[in-house]
Amino acid sequence: MATRELEATVRQRQGVAILDLTGDVDSSAEAALQRGYDEAAAAGGPVVLNFTGADYINSTGIALIVGLLAQARARDVQITACGLSDHYREIFEITRLADFMTIADNEDGAVSGAEGSNHA
């Protein structure tokens, strides 16, 4: 139940910006998420949202991700998600977020998929 404010850090891997999300993806995450995304998208390459460290995602968090997705589509940035638990993966599917971003099983899959499409 302990809340953990989101930390969003960016690292580069094979031309793909990986945004590691650690903590809660809820309304308190807005500023950190936006900062992280801006940094990750600055290079113009694909962005992977790594949810491995995100234990809690609620509807407000979903709304934030929808917001990021809208920004990405406007600038033609490709978004991939990875590290989602079964439960949150289901939620991404129910909310049809999965229709607008690739859901990878893990980081490797996300990077290779993103890399591939980036070069395509």
Place this chain on the structure above:
Amino acid sequence: MAALTRPFRRRLLKRRAAAQEGGAPEREPEHGAVPEQAPVEIAPNDPLLAYFQSASEAVDIDALDLDSPALRELKAAGVKLAVPLVSQGELIGVLNLGPRLSEQDYSSDDRKLLDNLAAQAAPALRVGQLVREQEAEAVTRQRFEQELEVARLIQQNFLPKELPDLPGWQIAAYYRPAREVGGDFYDVIPLSDGRVAFVVGDVTDKGVPAALVMSATRSVLRASAQRLIEPGIVLERVNEHLCPDMPAKMFVTCLYGVLDPATGLLRFANAGHDLPYVKTADGVVELRARGMPLGLMPGMAYEEKEAVLQPGESVLLHSDGVVEAHDPERDMFGFPRLKETVADAPGGQALIDRVLADLEIFTGPGTEQEDDITMVTLERSAGGAMVQPAQNGTVLAEFELQSQPGNEREAIARVEEAVAELGLADARVQRLKTAVGEATMNAMEHGSEYRDDRPVSIRVLHAGDSLLVQVTDRGGGSDLPPAEAPDLEAKLAGEQKPRGWGLFLIEKMVDEARVTGEGGKRTLELVLRLQGGEDGDT
């Protein structure tokens, strides 16, 4: 008495003036007649009064020697002979005569004649006086009755026409004015957030003035109740409004409480009114809070207290007409007796009936009621269940959370803990957790608007083959936003706000989600089937 004789004396003086014309009393005085003089007032403590009263015949004024202002006046006015008009030992007037026109003294025959006249005239005069008094009294009484009628109309007009229907609660009220309508009033005010304000008050004084102050108090109370949350602040505000215009020596005692029907929480403040009684399982307790009556002086603060009415408990608000009723020996009914009655009787309407019955026995049958009697009872149903299926279920957890962002996490953790014993599959627990989180957020945000005074209560029940989680807010039953699937395309294109996922998610996470609104609170009930339900694993 001196005042009563005054109009008659004036007439006698007129007659005297006429008599001086020489035995033609019906004729108007002619030119040269002695001018009429103002009647002489005899003060009640003037010794002349006692002298006249005991005199058995006409009195020679010049021969009289008393330290009497009235006597000096009579002498100065030239009165020679005074014939007291006494009826049944009571001096009702005096016939004053000036000097005879012949300048001779009054003869013994004259005096005898005058004494006979006085003996005849006095009773007749007395009858005339009595008739006049009665006429005046009748007019006064009629005016008084009319005033009472006006007061009654004002009172009745401002009492609630009907009491709100609060599921899980019984509200009853009783008001009976005394013949001389006092200033009692009560009110039940549904507030916009689902809570209900209760008022019992008493204006000092009776009749129209009390009724007018009562109506003003009620209006200010009603207005303040809707705007302000804290009962103490409400009374403070009402006091500030009333003070400038309050007639001298009048004030208002008033008990003001706000009940949250969902939780039984009663917050109250008291402006010098009789303390309400709460009938609990452990006996009868008084609800104490300090405060001065309203309208006495500005700048008063009112202590605010709270109490929780548990299922089966009952509170009685009352006016002093109950405890200050007297028996034939002039003993008062009193607080201890009332407290005893509250302890013995069931709550609600039955309690009111019991108090009235006890009062009648105490005062004796057919006794005229001395003061207004007002009682209001709130009784929380013993079942106390907010939502029907709960009555058959086992409560796994029940708690309340402050409406603050982030507190949904506590709701999630506590529900998870509560359902651990059911051994649900992890995927189902995860779904339930998300649904509980969303339902709680929704309740805190849209229902309780993240207000400190509107907590969210959560109950977890195991009923039959279902797990129920009831999330109740104080949103006053306003509609939930529609739970239709959000239009992701529109959101992504920036045509819609990115939010609006909560209810959609809830519906997808549980087998059933239903909303019930009762008495200003709204419950979102999440249902998870324990057997035969879809597995939900992905």
